Amino acid sequence: MKAEPGHYDAIIIGGGPAGSTAAMYLSRAGKRALVLERETFPRFHIGESLLPYNVPIFEELGLMPALREAGFMEKYGAQFVLPDGSLRTEIEFGRGRFTDQPMSYQVERSKFDDLLLRHAARGGATVREGMEVKDFTVDPAGGVVVTAQNGGAPERFTAEFLIDASGTANFTGNREGLKEIYEEHRKFAIYGHYTGIPLPDEARKCGDILIYRLKDAWFWFIPLSREKVSLGLVVDRAALRESALTPEERFDAAVQRCPELRERLAVAQRVGPVRTIADFSYRNRRFVSPRLVRVGDAAGFLDPIFSSGVYLAMLTAREAAQAVSEAIDTGRTLTPAMRRYERRTRSHLGAYFEMIRHFYTQPFIELLMQPQAKWHLPDAVVAILAGQMEGGWAVRWRLRVFFWLVRLQACFPVVKRLRIE
Numbered sequence: 070m071k072a073e074p075g076h077y078d079a080i081i082i083g084g085g086p087a088g089s090t091a092a093m094y095l096s097r098a099g100k101r102a103l104v105l106e107r108e109t110f111p112r113f114h115i116g117e118s119l120l121p122y123n124v125p126i127f128e129e130l131g132l133m134p135a136l137r138e139a140g141f142m143e144k145y146g147a148q149f150v151l152p153d154g155s156l157r158t159e160i161e162f163g164r165g166r167f168t169d170q171p172m173s174y175q176v177e178r179s180k181f182d183d184l185l186l187r188h189a190a191r192g193g194a195t196v197r198e199g200m201e202v203k204d205f206t207v208d209p210a211g212g213v214v215v216t217a218q219n220g221g222a223p224e225r226f227t228a229e230f231l232i233d234a235s236g237t238a239n240f241t242g243n244r245e246g247l248k249e250i251y252e253e254h255r256k257f258a259i260y261g262h263y264t265g266i267p268l269p270d271e272a273r274k275c276g277d278i279l280i281y282r283l284k285d286a287w288f289w290f291i292p293l294s295r296e297k298v299s300l301g302l303v304v305d306r307a308a309l310r311e312s313a314l315t316p317e318e319r320f321d322a323a324v325q326r327c328p329e330l331r332e333r334l335a336v337a338q339r340v341g342p343v344r345t346i347a348d349f350s351y352r353n354r355r356f357v358s359p360r361l362v363r364v365g366d367a368a369g370f371l372d373p374i375f376s377s378g379v380y381l382a383m384l385t386a387r388e389a390a391q392a393v394s395e396a397i398d399t400g401r402t403l404t405p406a407m408r409r410y411e412r413r414t415r416s417h418l419g420a421y422f423e424m425i426r427h428f429y430t431q432p433f434i435e436l437l438m439q440p441q442a443k444w445h446l447p448d449a450v451v452a453i454l455a456g457q458m459e460g461g462w463a464v465r466w467r468l469r470v471f472f473w474l475v476r477l478q479a480c481f482p483v484v485k486r487l488r489i490e
């Protein structure tokens with residue numbers, strides 16, 4: 070394809086964290102990137118707790134000064150809490166044996182995503198907001214997209230490569246019939262923002278994410294600032310339907326079963342609406358094909374329990390952009406680096422999904438919340454919770470032993486059985 074108006078090295082569908090990150094890396098490699106985003110930023114998005122291993126990507130992209138200036142809440146750890154408060158396990162990222170990233174941020178996504186998209190534009194990418202991609206084609210010669218802008222005439226753009234960063238809209242994956250839902254994992258999330266909740270004075274504890282694990286559900290408690298907390302409940306979608314409760318009633322009923330949270334909410338006011346989302350975990354059967362790469366949630370979406378979404382979005386976008394950039398330089402449509410990207414992304418999603426699947430079982434919670442220091446097994450779990458995907462064999466064998474103990478715990482108590490209500 071020749072260079073002509075409306076022709077780019079890469080067109081990125083979606084300007085969330087994955088899309089902005091892909092654009093930033095492509096621009097740094099000297100490529101002409103076009104980001105097409107259907108919304109006008111800033112816009113609300115859920116997914117507010119970031120992982121420590123996101124920080125090296127922020128540093129590499131020169132984002133740290135802007136993130137500090139934005140004043141996002143610093144996050145140094147995570148706490149898993151039983152509903153009656155009888156047991157609380159505190160994880161401090163800086164203390165993990167296999168992690169060297171001690172902190173991350175809790176962010177209001179409207180502000181965070183806007184900051185990333187503006188940074189991408191400043192770095193050289195062309196950003197068009199309010200532009201929905203309606204159609205696409207890819208063939209060995211390149212990619213074509215057709216957009217619509219608020220009732221305006223359709224526009225057509227062409228590129229050497231398309232990068233799908235459309236999030237759970239899963240634009241190209243749905244069109245190509247590639248989506249595979251984790252059938253046993255159909256969840257429903259109910260959430261909102263609250264003010265007036267007192268937080269601990271201690272700066273290093275104040276920003277911890279709290280996970281309240283109920284028998285059949287869990288809450289996230291994410292302090293976005295000293296004034297504002299994001300609170301959400303994740304339940305089984307089928308059970309919610311059977312209960313005949315509205316999402317709000319289900320949320321309130323769960324709060325009543327969680328004394329510590331009930332007390333904290335007694336003095337809180339909700340700001341904004343209660344929102345809901347059916348967060349079915351899925352992945353596409355393919356992430357790359359000639360001249361097309363899927364990144365972030367448009368590759369696969371995972372249950373939010375371990376806050377892996379934004380990190381995986383930025384990690385996959387970085388790896389995909391590097392592979393695409395190399396493919397453009399060598400004039401090829403599908404390269405070994407793209408295939409490597411496919412394998413690595415599948416492995417990242419697999420590693421998190423294994424943790425997620427176990428999280429919903431009682432034996433896993435019993436071992437997670439009563440950690441045994443032996444062989445530094447809990448440190449391997451902390452590594453994954455921090456986003457350390459390069460921990461190598463030292464982390465992998467420990468995780469295998471940990472999951473083996475989880476299976477053992479189901480039959481013979483390795484640690485005390487817990488009553489989780």
Ligand SMILES: Cc1cc2nc3c(=O)[nH]c(=O)nc-3n(C[C@H](O)[C@H](O)[C@H](O)COP(=O)(O)OP(=O)(O)OC[C@H]3O[C@@H](n4cnc5c(N)ncnc54)[C@H](O)[C@@H]3O)c2cc1C
Nearest residue numbers: 083085086087107116117118202236238365366373378379
């Ligand atoms: C209930 C819940 C809680 C979560 N909590 C966390 C958390 O605490 N931490 C965390 O890291 N992650 C969390 N996540 C996951 C996180 O939200 C996502 O993984 C993350 O936003 C993925 O980024 P992305 O850039 O791939 O997609 P998105 O952020 O969704 O961005 C995709 C963009 O593409 C645009 N788009 C879509 N279709 C088109 C189109 N046709 N044309 C143009 N533009 C289009 C959309 O408008 C959107 O802006 C949570 C998710 C859910 C559902």
